[in-house]
Amino acid sequence: MYSYTEFDEAFVRERVAQFRAQVERRIDGSLTEDEFKPLRLMNGLYLQLHAYMLRVAVPYGTLNSRQMNQLAYIAETWDKGYGHFTTRQNIQYNWPLLKDVPDMLDALADVGMHAIQTSGNTIRNVTADHFAGAAADEIEDPRPYAELLRQWSTDHPEFQFLPRKFKIAVTGAPNDRAVVKAHDIGLEIVKNDAGETGFRVLVGGGLGRTPMIGKVIRDFLPKDDLLPYCEAIVSVYNLLGRRDNKYKARIKITVHENGLDEFKAQVEDRFALLRGQFGGADQQLLAEIKAQFARPDLPARDLSGFTTAYDNDPVFRAWVDTNVAEHAVDGYALLTISLKAHGETPGDATAEQMREMAALAAEYSSDELRISHEQNVILPHVAKSDLPAIHARLQQHGLATANIGLISDIIACPGMDYCALATARSIPVAQQIATRFDELKMEHDIGPLKIKISGCINACGHHHVGHIGILGLDRAGVENYQITLGGDGTEDAAIGTRTGPGFAYDQIVPAIETLVETYLDERESPDETFLDTYKRVGMAPFKAALYPAEEKSRAA
Amino acid sequence: MPLDPASAPVADRVRDLNERYRHHGATAVLERALSDAQVGNIALVSSFGAESVVLLHMISVMDRTTPVLFIDTQMLFEETLQYQLDVSEKLGLTDVRSIRPDPEKIRELDRFGALHLSDPDACCDLRKTQTLASALAPFDAWITGRKRFQGGQRAALEFFENEGDIRIKVNPLAHWAKDDVRDYMINNRLPRHPLVSQGYPSIGCKPCTSKVAEGEDERAGRWRGKDKVECGIHFINGKPVRRVAEGTEGEATPQEETTMSVIVTDGGFAADDWNGELAAPEDTGAAAVLLPSDADPEVLRDRLDQLKLVAVDFPSFADGRGFTIARRLRLMGYTGRLRAKGHVIADQYAMARRVGFDEVEIDLDLATRQPEDQWLRRAEWKAHDYQSRLRA
Ligand code: HEM
Numbered sequence A: 001m002y003s004y005t006e007f008d009e010a011f012v013r014e015r016v017a018q019f020r021a022q023v024e025r026r027i028d029g030s031l032t033e034d035e036f037k038p039l040r041l042m043n044g045l046y047l048q049l050h051a052y053m054l055r056v057a058v059p060y061g062t063l064n065s066r067q068m069n070q071l072a073y074i075a076e077t078w079d080k081g082y083g084h085f086t087t088r089q090n091i092q093y094n095w096p097l098l099k100d101v102p103d104m105l106d107a108l109a110d111v112g113m114h115a116i117q118t119s120g121n122t123i124r125n126v127t128a129d130h131f132a133g134a135a136a137d138e139i140e141d142p143r144p145y146a147e148l149l150r151q152w153s154t155d156h157p158e159f160q161f162l163p164r165k166f167k168i169a170v171t172g173a174p175n176d177r178a179v180v181k182a183h184d185i186g187l188e189i190v191k192n193d194a195g196e197t198g199f200r201v202l203v204g205g206g207l208g209r210t211p212m213i214g215k216v217i218r219d220f221l222p223k224d225d226l227l228p229y230c231e232a233i234v235s236v237y238n239l240l241g242r243r244d245n246k247y248k249a250r251i252k253i254t255v256h257e258n259g260l261d262e263f264k265a266q267v268e269d270r271f272a273l274l275r276g277q278f279g280g281a282d283q284q285l286l287a288e289i290k291a292q293f294a295r296p297d298l299p300a301r302d303l304s305g306f307t308t309a310y311d312n313d314p315v316f317r318a319w320v321d322t323n324v325a326e327h328a329v330d331g332y333a334l335l336t337i338s339l340k341a342h343g344e345t346p347g348d349a350t351a352e353q354m355r356e357m358a359a360l361a362a363e364y365s366s367d368e369l370r371i372s373h374e375q376n377v378i379l380p381h382v383a384k385s386d387l388p389a390i391h392a393r394l395q396q397h398g399l400a401t402a403n404i405g406l407i408s409d410i411i412a413c414p415g416m417d418y419c420a421l422a423t424a425r426s427i428p429v430a431q432q433i434a435t436r437f438d439e440l441k442m443e444h445d446i447g448p449l450k451i452k453i454s455g456c457i458n459a460c461g462h463h464h465v466g467h468i469g470i471l472g473l474d475r476a477g478v479e480n481y482q483i484t485l486g487g488d489g490t491e492d493a494a495i496g497t498r499t500g501p502g503f504a505y506d507q508i509v510p511a512i513e514t515l516v517e518t519y520l521d522e523r524e525s526p527d528e529t530f531l532d533t534y535k536r537v538g539m540a541p542f543k544a545a546l547y548p549a550e551e552k553s554r555a556a
Numbered sequence B: 001m002p003l004d005p006a007s008a009p010v011a012d013r014v015r016d017l018n019e020r021y022r023h024h025g026a027t028a029v030l031e032r033a034l035s036d037a038q039v040g041n042i043a044l045v046s047s048f049g050a051e052s053v054v055l056l057h058m059i060s061v062m063d064r065t066t067p068v069l070f071i072d073t074q075m076l077f078e079e080t081l082q083y084q085l086d087v088s089e090k091l092g093l094t095d096v097r098s099i100r101p102d103p104e105k106i107r108e109l110d111r112f113g114a115l116h117l118s119d120p121d122a123c124c125d126l127r128k129t130q131t132l133a134s135a136l137a138p139f140d141a142w143i144t145g146r147k148r149f150q151g152g153q154r155a156a157l158e159f160f161e162n163e164g165d166i167r168i169k170v171n172p173l174a175h176w177a178k179d180d181v182r183d184y185m186i187n188n189r190l191p192r193h194p195l196v197s198q199g200y201p202s203i204g205c206k207p208c209t210s211k212v213a214e215g216e217d218e219r220a221g222r223w224r225g226k227d228k229v230e231c232g233i234h235f236i237n238g239k240p241v242r243r244v245a246e247g248t249e250g251e252a253t254p255q256e257e258t259t260m261s262v263i264v265t266d267g268g269f270a271a272d273d274w275n276g277e278l279a280a281p282e283d284t285g286a287a288a289v290l291l292p293s294d295a296d297p298e299v300l301r302d303r304l305d306q307l308k309l310v311a312v313d314f315p316s317f318a319d320g321r322g323f324t325i326a327r328r329l330r331l332m333g334y335t336g337r338l339r340a341k342g343h344v345i346a347d348q349y350a351m352a353r354r355v356g357f358d359e360v361e362i363d364l365d366l367a368t369r370q371p372e373d374q375w376l377r378r379a380e381w382k383a384h385d386y387q388s389r390l391r392a
């Protein structure tokens, strides 16, 4: 795992000192509210519905037990004892006081963490596959590149006042777990015909009010060219991106309006101008970073304990079947701890739960944890033989929910409960769906099904790429939920299609039930997932089930 | 102690002194001033500026215990403070008194150190005039380094002046020419103020002193861009004169300046020393252009080497295009002066420097709201810079 160099440490401290002074200068009038706003945003401080919100980066989703313990400490000391893990590998504190924020930032710096560029019109926290460095299907660990990009984008003098926010994600595996196609820049590590590894570069993906799938701007970018190429893209965007209308300011619109060819031509021009700026210092740094990401020693372990528990304990078995993924090393597992206990707020963790997960990581997972964009926590290097003991510990802390990838593993944005922009509630909808299907005990039978909920068109909940997406809108003062089907956030990325008119708050859960029943009727076998069935049969049967009256009137 | 009130009135003594010393040189005048009973208790007031060392040297030879009053406005150059220490020690002066403005009043009137921008007269009044006035209270006379050749109000300077019937002002160098000053310093091997060699022939407070171009008046760098020529410590009728009334001695009546701006560099605030116009980018003959933030820097490609100054407009600090424009210009090979002009905030200073700007031009309002120290805090823009580690 990467640990801060002296340079990083000094940088972050200086940045906290600057922010402390900015808060004081806001108070004494040196900075206007307008001027202070982007400065606080680029330090992670949002103004929400009820209070400030501090968004802390977990770069590429990786952290150690000391850092997780510190997140718990911060939650207890300056917040209400919990934190919220987000879809971009951040953790948010919803109740800090402005005056405490510099101290919180100092506490983060104590463990090599920060909140820099987690908000604002900057290059945001670079995200990566949460299984990086451990997944069986991986070509190369993407995190060293993400770290290199973090250093490059941090305080980049050209890019602190972009037309709009800018998000980059990297994956090193063909199975995309980082939703790279829905990012402003998506990077996929690929091999070319000559067997060299490099990047396939996508631009202009994004969700929000105009969802778009990223377009390939370079099929194969040599790895050494990563920084100058990304710089060329952002630099072209900085001049070309629209600043007259914030809804048209994202790079997806820039690419769309100018056309990929024109955009690409400008990027290649700029790249030629810039290439010479990077003469190898970046590659040297990369080599040092890579050394820090070496996979820990994972000695062979006896599997009998695991096998016995798996064969005899159905609860344990169900949990392993859903929450454990294949590790690159035999006898080891990638364990996902669900933060989606039925009826709880998706993504929330209490300080006590954070400490327990930290302790488990220290004991069983080479001191490593991951945060996934699906708002869960991962122990990436667990010996299978330790799983029974871990399961027992998790059960004691309400963390043993066996629902990863299932209908109750919902992504939901904060919505009306916290968010100033919300047009509808989203957390209560997630809670009710989870509770309902838990009562029906159908969840495991339904199988993989991703529901994603946003409380407004900004799409923080990724509803466009949910197999079932739910978007909460405000229709003349009444909450109204639109449903989309067939969205996909993986390598086969697709934007969901609307079913038709939306549903009222008290009709949305029954509507989801209807959709699920339709799927169960339509599927050819229990192995055919919801998404596969939808792709095979299309929208019609689902629509017919959702809007029976209309279908009838049309038939009549 | 002040002179016995029974002694002759100031006006009479001044007339008498000027009469007696008419044909004397500077050293004789000074020597007499230090000892003549008609003069009384005397101090040298020195700014430790570009030419101060001449008088300091003279008194160190005649009487190094003479009180020297050094007005530290707290807006001086670091170099001046250091120079004061070095010179005092080298010359063996034993009674150099640094006098500073009243902290209470500073807190009240100029908490952010920005008064000089909005109202330099008030600033000089606060930091120099009032400070000096209280420091001079116990003296009957003071020595200044003013010279006739400095022109303006000084053209008719006498050795001895009546200052409001209260005090005598002695100007031993009144008749010196520029060369005399230089020769004296060379002949006596006197240390020069370090800023002189950097283009400052006249040195005052840092914010109000800028470099002077060849051929310009020596004092042109003081309060550049403002209709101010004296700081106000030279009293008339016992009151500080900050502005001479209309029709006297050639000083122009103050005019309202509306377009005043401040140039920020790593050294802090200064007045704009670019005297020409900023042309539109289409004006192909121009030596200096103002590039709007939505311009394509390519329009300048063919004449980058003719341009002396390119200013890039920042209509709003949130419009970050200027940063990319600057970087592009540098990558295209532009090596001239590059200025960020408009709404750039102190927090962006390091960014501006890192992308290739040399300086930032802001308006007075912004400079008042975000005074120099806030900018200086970002002046070490080379530190803590990820880019410099990655780009090599
Ligand atoms: C509660 C305060 C929040 C506010 C005010 C907020 C605001 C916004 C806005 C305005 C956008 C649209 C940006 C655009 O399209 O230009 C957006 C997008 C997004 N937000 Fe949030 N957000 C909040 C919380 C969250 C949380 C908690 C998460 C994660 C769980 C999140 C994840 C995202 C993501 C992933 C996008 C990207 C959609 C895209 O690609 O365009 N946000 N947010």
Ligand code: SF4
Pocket (backbone or CB within 6 Å): A413, A414, A415, A416, A419, A420, A421, A422, A423, A454, A455, A456, A457, A458, A459, A460, A461
């Ligand atoms: S989707 Fe809308 S409601 Fe939900 S967090 Fe984002 S901005 Fe707020």
Ligand code: SF4
Pocket (backbone or CB within 6 Å): B073, B075, B116, B119, B120, B121, B123, B124, B125, B127, B128, B204, B205, B206, B207, B208, B231
């Ligand atoms: S010279 Fe400038 S800074 Fe110094 S006292 Fe006068 S106005 Fe103020």
